[in-house]
Amino acid sequence: MTDPAHPTHVSRRAVLAGLAAAPALTTAATPAAAETAAMGAAEQAQAALKEAKGTKLVLLGTAAGPVPGRKRAMTSHVMVSNGTAYVLDCGLGVTDQFARTGISFHALKSIFITHHHADHNIEYGPLLVIGWIQGMPRDVRAFGPPPLKQMTEDFLRAYKTTIDFWAEDLKMTPLAAVDVTEVAQAGPVMQDDNVKVTAAIVQHPPVTPALAYRFDFKDRSIAFSGDTAPTEAVAQLAKGADVLVHETMYVPALESYLREQIAKGRPVKFEPYMAHMHADHTPVEDVGRIAQEAGVKTLVLSHLTPAIDSISDETWRAPAAKSFSGEIIVARDLMVV
Ligand SMILES: [Zn+2]
Ligand SMILES: [Zn+2]
Numbered sequence: 524m525t526d527p528a529h530p531t532h533v534s535r536r537a538v539l540a541g542l543a544a545a546p547a548l549t550t551a552a553t554p555a556a557a558e559t560a561a562m563g564a565a566e567q568a569q570a571a572l573k574e575a576k577g578t579k580l581v582l583l584g585t586a587a588g589p590v591p592g593r594k595r596a597m598t599s600h601v602m603v604s605n606g607t608a609y610v611l612d613c614g615l616g617v618t619d620q621f622a623r624t625g626i627s628f629h630a631l632k633s634i635f636i637t638h639h640h641a642d643h644n645i646e647y648g649p650l651l652v653i654g655w656i657q658g659m660p661r662d663v664r665a666f667g668p669p670p671l672k673q674m675t676e677d678f679l680r681a682y683k684t685t686i687d688f689w690a691e692d693l694k695m696t697p698l699a700a701v702d703v704t705e706v707a708q709a710g711p712v713m714q715d716d717n718v719k720v721t722a723a724i725v726q727h728p729p730v731t732p733a734l735a736y737r738f739d740f741k742d743r744s745i746a747f748s749g750d751t752a753p754t755e756a757v758a759q760l761a762k763g764a765d766v767l768v769h770e771t772m773y774v775p776a777l778e779s780y781l782r783e784q785i786a787k788g789r790p791v792k793f794e795p796y797m798a799h800m801h802a803d804h805t806p807v808e809d810v811g812r813i814a815q816e817a818g819v820k821t822l823v824l825s826h827l828t829p830a831i832d833s834i835s836d837e838t839w840r841a842p843a844a845k846s847f848s849g850e851i852i853v854a855r856d857l858m859v860v
Contacts, residue, residue: 564857565623571859572624577742578604578717580766582823583620584612585854586830587750587770587804589642595830595856596620597642600747600768603630604717604740610634611736611747613647618654623857628657633713635720636667637749638733639674648678655698656689664702666712666720668732672703707732709756717741723760725751727803735760746819750826752802753809761817766860769814770826772804773839777829804828811843811851822847825854 568581581603584596597614601621608630610617621631631654636644647665655661665675679686679698690697706712712720719739727733727750737746737760746761748769761767777800778793785791805813807824814822824839836853843851852860 564855565625568623568857568859569625572603572626575603575859578602578740578745580745580768580860581624581626582768582825582854582856582858582860583624584614584616585825585827585856585858587642587772587826587828588830589615589640589645590830591615593830594832595827597645598826599646601626602718602738602740602745604742606630607632607715607717609718609738610650612637612643613645613650614642615645617646618650620856621650622657628654628659631659631663632715634663634665635712635736636665636671636734637736637747638668638727638730639671640730640750643750644674647674648682651675651678651698651701652682652686655686656693656695661696661698662702664704664713666704666706668734669705669707671705675701675703706734712736721760723756725749725756726754727751737761737764746817748805748813750803751805753805753813758813758816761814761819764817764819766821766823767814767817767819768823768825768854769810770805770828771807771810771824771839771843772800772828773834773842774806776831776834776838780829780831800828807839807842808845811845811847814843814847814849819849821850821852821860823852823854823860827854 572579581601583599583601586593586595586597596616598612599614599617599620600611601624602609603626608626636647665671686697689695706722709723712722717740721737723735725733725735733749733751735747735749735757744764745766746764748757750770751757781791781793781796785793822843824843839853840851
């Protein structure tokens with residue numbers, strides 16, 4: 524999502540909120556059914572991680588946009604390599620979804636943010652505080668665009684009293700600071716015993732910088748587009764990677780939603796709205812083309828726009844498969860790749 528301050532973005536937010544409520548086009552699940560489904564996915568993820576030999580990626584949240592109450596959570600991921608966990612993006616739900624994987628908070632060493640939209644960063648602070656109480660190492664590191672340092676300091680300042688109550692009560696060392704590295708340009712981000720991380724600048728106006736990341740583990744390389752219009756920068760960054768997780772927009776479904784909303788009298792202008800979406804996001808056809816150019820083995824379609832369960836996997840996959848010859852996975856929450 525882009526800046527809601529812009530008029531077209533106000534419309535877009537209204538549209539997305541409306542879309543979430545459109546009964547005809549969403550799969551209504553009873554709370555009990557949703558809970559069962561979530562339990563099943565969590566158990567499957569835990570089993571897959573238990574059996575895993577090498578580095579694994581768990582898709583924690585796979586929906587685009589800041590819309591609560593959907594089956595899919597907002598964007599977040601965790602990679603596990605050699606017992607160490609790396610979180611990428613912190614949309615609403617990241618803490619619960621992380622916990623559902625069964626990965627210990629002790630394993631969480633690094634957090635990466637692609638860009639400062641709420642569907643990617645809103646639960647960053649809560650993940651730190653809940654993570655801390657659950658045993659996250661206090662030397663956890665965070666990486667992302669400016670002003671991540673200030674955001675982190677401000678959040679911990681705002682929650683100082685809350686943190687101190689537990690610290691005193693439970694005889695814990697308070698979470699007073701987090702080591703933050705701001706990333707404002709393309710190039711190397713960090714390196715540790717497991718992974719080398721590189722960033723690229725992508726096209727997501729007016730958000731600057733908006734980042735894509737590549738994680739080169741010893742056994743596997745995983746690249747993430749972040750939110751972006753189609754860009755050569757992602758194809759270059761993901762060159763030869765094992766996995767590319769790319770944001771994906773299915774234009775026909777988005778357009779029919781939009782038309783339906785306009786017919787219902789919502790103050791949305793079709794042309795500027797779609798122009799904005801094309802300036803900021805990538806149609807699935809282009810995702811396939813970029814993945815093919817990058818020569819990745821596996822393409823994961825995620826950050827789905829619109830995030831509607833009635834769109835079949837095949838509908839998502841087919842346009843990408845026109846130009847991409849590798850494996851295509853349509854992301855689901857808690858899927859292990
Ligand atoms: Zn987004
Ligand atoms: Zn965004």
